[in-house]
Amino acid sequence: MNLPGRLAPRLLLASVGLLAACVLYLSEPRLLQTLRNSLFDQYQRWQPRSAPAQTNVLVLDIDEDSLARLGQWPWPRDQMAQLLDRLREAGAAVVVFDVLFAEPDRSSPTQLHERLAPDLAAQLKQLPDHDQLFADALERQPSVIGFAATRAPTRSTPINRFAVRLQADGRSPDFPIYAGTATALPELESAATGSGAMTFQADGDGVVRRVPLMIKVGEHLLPSLSAEAIRVFLKQNLYRVDADSRGDVAQISIGRIALPTNRRGELWVHYRADMSAQNLPAWQLFEGRPDPRLQAAVVLVGSSAQGLQDLRFSPLGGMLPGVQVHAQAVEQALFGTPLQRPYWANPIEALTLLLAALVLCGITLTTGALTGALVSAGLLVALNVVAWWAYSRHGLLFDALNPSLGLAITYVGASIARHRASEQQQRWVRAAFSRYISPNLVEHLVRHPEQLRLGGERRCCSFVFTDLTDSTRLMEGKPPERVVSMLNEYLEGIIQIAFRHHGTLERIMGDGMAILFSAPLAQPDHQQRALACALEIRRFTQEHAAAQHAAGIALGPTRIGVHSGDVVVGNFGGSTLFDYRALGDAVNVAARIEGVNRYFGTELCVSQTIRDANPDTPMRPIGNVLLKGKEHPLRLYEPCETQPDALYEAAHKLLSEDEEGALKAFERLDIQRQNDALVHYQLERLRSGQRAELIVMTDK
Numbered sequence: 162m163n164l165p166g167r168l169a170p171r172l173l174l175a176s177v178g179l180l181a182a183c184v185l186y187l188s189e190p191r192l193l194q195t196l197r198n199s200l201f202d203q204y205q206r207w208q209p210r211s212a213p214a215q216t217n218v219l220v221l222d223i224d225e226d227s228l229a230r231l232g233q234w235p236w237p238r239d240q241m242a243q244l245l246d247r248l249r250e251a252g253a254a255v256v257v258f259d260v261l262f263a264e265p266d267r268s269s270p271t272q273l274h275e276r277l278a279p280d281l282a283a284q285l286k287q288l289p290d291h292d293q294l295f296a297d298a299l300e301r302q303p304s305v306i307g308f309a310a311t312r313a314p315t316r317s318t319p320i321n322r323f324a325v326r327l328q329a330d331g332r333s334p335d336f337p338i339y340a341g342t343a344t345a346l347p348e349l350e351s352a353a354t355g356s357g358a359m360t361f362q363a364d365g366d367g368v369v370r371r372v373p374l375m376i377k378v379g380e381h382l383l384p385s386l387s388a389e390a391i392r393v394f395l396k397q398n399l400y401r402v403d404a405d406s407r408g409d410v411a412q413i414s415i416g417r418i419a420l421p422t423n424r425r426g427e428l429w430v431h432y433r434a435d436m437s438a439q440n441l442p443a444w445q446l447f448e449g450r451p452d453p454r455l456q457a458a459v460v461l462v463g464s465s466a467q468g469l470q471d472l473r474f475s476p477l478g479g480m481l482p483g484v485q486v487h488a489q490a491v492e493q494a495l496f497g498t499p500l501q502r503p504y505w506a507n508p509i510e511a512l513t514l515l516l517a518a519l520v521l522c523g524i525t526l527t528t529g530a531l532t533g534a535l536v537s538a539g540l541l542v543a544l545n546v547v548a549w550w551a552y553s554r555h556g557l558l559f560d561a562l563n564p565s566l567g568l569a570i571t572y573v574g575a576s577i578a579r580h581r582a583s584e585q586q587q588r589w590v591r592a593a594f595s596r597y598i599s600p601n602l603v604e605h606l607v608r609h610p611e612q613l614r615l616g617g618e619r620r621c622c623s624f625v626f627t628d629l630t631d632s633t634r635l636m637e638g639k640p641p642e643r644v645v646s647m648l649n650e651y652l653e654g655i656i657q658i659a660f661r662h663h664g665t666l667e668r669i670m671g672d673g674m675a676i677l678f679s680a681p682l683a684q685p686d687h688q689q690r691a692l693a694c695a696l697e698i699r700r701f702t703q704e705h706a707a708a709q710h711a712a713g714i715a716l717g718p719t720r721i722g723v724h725s726g727d728v729v730v731g732n733f734g735g736s737t738l739f740d741y742r743a744l745g746d747a748v749n750v751a752a753r754i755e756g757v758n759r760y761f762g763t764e765l766c767v768s769q770t771i772r773d774a775n776p777d778t779p780m781r782p783i784g785n786v787l788l789k790g791k792e793h794p795l796r797l798y799e800p801c802e803t804q805p806d807a808l809y810e811a812a813h814k815l816l817s818e819d820e821e822g823a824l825k826a827f828e829r830l831d832i833q834r835q836n837d838a839l840v841h842y843q844l845e846r847l848r849s850g851q852r853a854e855l856i857v858m859t860d861k
Contacts, residue, residue, distance in 0.1 A: 191365060193563050198364055200562045201502075202476035204552045209477060210431040210489075212438075213496040217254065217457055220440050220488050223464035227443040234464070238266040238291035242298035244446060248460055249302040251451035256304040257390040257491075259359055259463035259471075259484040262345040263309075266291040292346060299352035305389045307359035308344045310376055315341030318381055319356045323392065325375075325382050328403040335408040336377040336426045337362065357389030361486065368474045371427035372490045374413045374420060375400065387428070387490040391415050394459050394495070402426070409504050420494055421501035429558065431493050431500035432477050436485060439492075440465075459495070461488045502558035513544070514564040518571040525575035526582075533579070537572045541565050617731020622680050622743055623691035623771070624724055624751035625664070627655060627698060628673035630759070631717035647714060648672055654701050662694040667742050675752070677743055680730040688725050688774035692767060695723045696778075696800060699765050722755030723767040725774070753788050754797065757858060761799070762838020769796040779805040782813055783839065784854040789861050796854075799839060809840065816843060817854045823847060 221244075228234060236244075248256050268291065299306070308319050319342060327334065339360070350356055361372045374388040384392065384400065392400070392415050401414040409424035422428055441452055443462075463484020464471055471483040493500070517540050525533035548561035629651065655674060659666055663684065665677040676694065679687035702719035709716040726747025733740050754766050761783055772780055779801040785794035812826035827844040834840055846856075 193566075194364075195366060196562050196566075197560045198366070198368065198370060198476075200560065201370065201558050202368065204549070204558070205432055205476050206478070208553050209434040210493060210497055210500075212433060213492070216439065216492055216496050218439060218459045218488055218492040218495065219452075219454060219461070220436070220482075220484055221248070221443050221446065221460050221462045222440050222482070222484075223443045223462070223466060225466050228466055230444040231447065234466070235266075237268045238262075238295040239289075242291075242294040244443065244462075245295070245298040245302050245304065247446050247451065248455060249298075251446075251455035252457060253455050253460045254303065254457045255354070255390060255393045255459050256302055257357075257386060257459065257461045257487070258304065258306045259386060259461060259487055261307055261309055261343065261359065262295075262349050263343050265346060266295075292348060296348045296352040299349060299354075303354045303393055305355040305357055305386065305393055306345050306349060306353045307386050308342050308350075308356055310337075310339035310358045310360040310378065310383075311341045311343055313340055315343065317342060317344045318378065319344050319383060320350050321381075322355055323384065323398050323400060325400045325402060328401065332406075332408045333377075334375075334382075334402055334404040334410045334426060335424060336375050336382065336410070337373050338377045340378070342378055342383070355384075355389040355393045357384045357386035359386050359483070359487075361385070361483075363473065366474070368476055369430070369486050370476055371423065371429050372486060373425070373427045374422060375402070375426050387487045387494070388413070388415065390459055390461065390487070390491050391418065391494050394491075405504070411504055418494060421499050421503065423502055424504050428490055428494070429500045429502060430486065430490050431497060431556065432475060432489055433492075434477060436488065436492075439488065459491055461491070463487070498556050500556045500558065506557075506559055510560055510564055514567045517544070517564070517568055521568060521571055522575045525572060526579055530576070530579070533572070533576065537568065540568055544568070617729040617733070617744070619727060620680060620683070620730050621687075621725065621727050622730060622747070623678040623687045624667075624722075624743070624748060625659070625676040625678075625691050625695050625698070626673065626722045626752050626755035627676075627702075628670075628720050628755055629702075629717060630720060631715075632672045643714075647709060647716070651702075651705060651716075654705060655698055658697045658701060659694055662690045662697070664690065664694055665741075673755075675748075677730070680743060681741070688771055691723050691725065692771055692775050692778060692800070695721050695765055695767070702764075718764050720755050720758035720763075721765040722751050722753070722758065723765070723771050724751035724754050725768065725770040726750065750788070750795065753861065754795075756861060757786060757788070757797070760858070761842050763799045765800055766797045767800060769798075772796075772798045779803075781806045781809045781839070782817075782854070784856045786856045786858060789858050794855060812840075813843070813854075816847070816852075819852045 223234065231240070245256060342358070344350055345353075345356065358373070358376050360376070361369060363369045372387050373385050375382050375384055377383075382400075382402075388400070392398070395416040395418070397416040399415075403411045403414070405411065410422050410426040412419050412421045413426060414420070420428055441454070441460075445452070461484050463482055465482040465485075472480045473483050473486055475481045521533070521537055521540060524536045544565055545561045548559040551557040551559050629648075632648075652669065652672070652674070656666060659674075659676045663678075663682075665680060667675040667677040676691075678684055678691045678694075684690060698719070698721055706716045706718060724747055726745065728743040728745030728747050730743045731741070733742060733744070750768070754768060758764060758766055763783070766783065767780070780798035781801060783797040783799055785796050787794040808830060812823060812830055815823035815826055824844075824847045827840060827847060830837070830840045831844045
């Protein structure tokens with residue numbers, strides 16, 4: 162077969178799997194994104210961020226106990242001012258409120274006097290305003306308050322206390338976009354050192370994996386609460402944004418800290434498994450001595466109380482307060498190792514998938530199935546090991562799952578292509594070998610490959626042996642090309658006849674052949690099949706010889722012998738070469754029967770066993786033939802062309818009974834049938850003094 166012709170369909174089918182894998186990866190359907198995020202979550206569960214040797218990030222938790230001790234939320238702003246002053250006295254570096262102070266304090270005296278009697282209202286006017294008290298406390302302590310990003314447009318915009326330097330050659334960075342903001346009270350916002358967006362977007366499964374460092378509201382770039390906490394702590398007033406020409410963000414720098422982000426300016430949060438040691442219940446701040454950990458600390462104020470509904474899903478499993486997410490991000494940025502999925506991760510993964518898939522296709526299509534499976538498994542293991550190493554050693558998030566799925570799809574496509582090619586090759590080999598050995602043998606060995614082993618089994622089989630007479634003289638007198646063409650046509654005709662009768666071509670011997678019946682598949686009617694095959698071969702060879710005579714080629718007759726008996730059939734020839742054949746006396750006898758035709762002048766001789774199995778086929782007896790080297794004679798017959806030969810049988814009966822009239826009977830037949838070779842042979846035997854039916858062969 163032509164190798165390029167075989168390989169092209171395989172490559173085409175395998176490329177379908179490769180293309181499907183690439184399209185699936187590049188399109189990033191929601192399912193694949195979920196699988197990728199699940200893989201990254203599993204990485205964090207296996208190896209969460211370790212606690213830094215020293216951390217100055219604390220969470221002042223407005224927990225259930227604090228609400229029970231200090232009153233329900235929201236607390237009065239004068240109480241918030243006290244909280245802030247106590248944090249200042251404890252030495253906090255910056256206080257970050259994960260709380261929106263968008264409305265005036267309803268418990269403030271300035272809010273109550275309008276609903277009271279005039280004399281009582283006048284007295285209340287003399288009391289300090291709670292919001293103002295809180296604003297004064299914010300001025301005394303470096304602090305950051307939060308605002309909410311909204312999908313609906315608003316008129317308010319947080320006060321800008323910073324500058325943004327863009328390192329971009331193209332369009333503006335592709336930060337998360339919001340329509341408006343809900344800000345704190347103006348006096349509070351003015352008093353605070355900074356303000357940041359408390360908003361972060363969870364993924365489709367509700368898990369918070371990233372926090373934005375900046376968002377975009379209209380034409381304004383605004384920092385997040387986490388980014389502002391870092392900026393105020395580092396006493397900076399500038400954000401540096403590095404983005405490419407497409408607007409994809411690479412990193413955001415705040416002072417000495419460069420924070421790698423995804424293309425939307427979001428920081429991947431590397432979660433610690435347990436930050437309970439960094440939690441300080443708010444009620445403890447009002448009782449006893451200040452906690453020494455507050456000295457020079459970044460303190461984030463938020464709530465873990467379930468009633469305030471600020472709980473988020475964590476990649477580590479379970480839920481945690483939103484303020485904890487900000488605390489994790491700030492601690493990671495200031496004191497931990499960065500966790501990032503670089504902007505070039507997708508191109509690297511796509512290129513890796515393409516190259517690995519091409520290698521896998523090539524190996525799967527050109528090597529064995531085991532090699533392809535091992536290479537596929539090796540590539541999958543290598544991808545996942547490299548991805549884990551990049552995460553555990555360098556904090557890089559590479560997606561090994563989706564390329565692995567792509568490789569699996571590629572392997573399936575290549576395997577299907579190879580399987581189809583293997584089927585085509587098997588069909589081709591089967592068809593090719595069926596021209597040399599019988600189709601029933603091919604089919605049997607395909608269905609029962611376990612029989613391709615040395616050894617055999619005893620079975621009763623039938624044999625048809627054929628031989629073309631005077632072939633040596635024919636080859637000496639004609640051009641070899643013409644003789645070979647004629648012999649090919651001759652052998653092809655006999656083989657087709659044998660296969661039509663479901664015979665097994667045991668072997669070809671020059672211009673002769675041996676045909677086996679009832680092996681490898683048992684045939685209860687093998688003796689009938691053998692005789693029918695022999696009769697059709699006789700008709701074909703006679704017609705073929707007549708056609709060759711007309712063409713000027715003196716083709717001799719074909720001798721045919723048919724016999725049946727017990728033999729051993731199976732594979733012989735050693736471990737190097739399998740030779741399926743039959744061994745036994747019946748094989749030799751069948752060959753000898755074919756050979757004795759030349760003495761009798763017949764073209765077809767069959768044994769008594771064949772005669773007994775085909776009682777309805779007219780045959781005329783030849784005699785009891787004692788083959789050379791045999792102890793017992795074998796009765797042979799010549800099948801008739803169409804009708805029984807009554808005259809011959811009557812004469813042969815006289816011969817078998819040793820009657821005197823046998824000689825005259827055969828003389829009369831010989832005169833009537835000058836071309837009947839068997840009649841002439843019997844007549845010559847009688848003239849030479851031989852009697853009865855015993856014919857002793859003196860040579861083989």
